[in-house]
Amino acid sequence: LYLDNKVFVSLANGELMVYQRDAGSFWDPQNAHMLCLGSPGNPVTKMVQVAGKLWCGCQNRILVINTATLCQEHMIQIGQDSNRCVTSMVSSSLGVWIAMQSSAQVKLYHAGTYENLAEVDVAPAVHKMLAGSDAIIRQHKAACLRITALLACKDLLWIGTSAGVVLTLSVPHVT
Numbered sequence: 001l002y003l004d005n006k007v008f009v010s011l012a013n014g015e016l017m018v019y020q021r022d023a024g025s026f027w028d029p030q031n032a033h034m035l036c037l038g039s040p041g042n043p044v045t046k047m048v049q050v051a052g053k054l055w056c057g058c059q060n061r062i063l064v065i066n067t068a069t070l071c072q073e074h075m076i077q078i079g080q081d082s083n084r085c086v087t088s089m090v091s092s093s094l095g096v097w098i099a100m101q102s103s104a105q106v107k108l109y110h111a112g113t114y115e116n117l118a119e120v121d122v123a124p125a126v127h128k129m130l131a132g133s134d135a136i137i138r139q140h141k142a143a144c145l146r147i148t149a150l151l152a153c154k155d156l157l158w159i160g161t162s163a164g165v166v167l168t169l170s171v172p173h174v175t
Contacts, residue, residue, distance in 0.1 A: 014038030057086025092152035
């Protein structure tokens with residue numbers, strides 16, 4: 001991820017490498033910074049720029065990194081199950097939408113206060129869209145339903161699901 005004249009690279013061993021350069025200069029790989037945010041079994045799975053900070057999904061937590069100091073400023077616990085990691089994360093104005101592994105819920109957090117503002121379960125809408133399908137197909141898709149992709153565009157949150165159904169949700173105005 002490129003942010004503030006730096007490139008942030010998540011490694012499989014849980015480290016976050018930060019490469020930087022001076023304006024108009026070459027990249028300096030010899031003086032890269034290394035931040036240990038996770039572990040080999042629990043690396044950073046998603047990164048997104050939010051209000052000038054770097055939000056890193058690591059296990060069931062979000063680590064908020066100040067990109068100027070490269071220090072962790074905050075940690076948000078997303079769920080109780082540490083075996084479920086952050087699989088999708090997008091920023092929309094002052095809100096951040098987050099989906100967890102094997103989950104049909106998307107959660108909205110405030111970019112400044114880190115408060116959980118909303119949780120949306122997509123299962124009822126997906127089941128409604130699949131109502132015309134064969135019972136066995138509905139059963140199978142319902143049993144393994146999860147969110148596979150998120151995209152915030154204009155005033156809509158696009159939600160891709162493992163059932164092959166794409167949903168849109170109006171993004172609430174966050175202040």
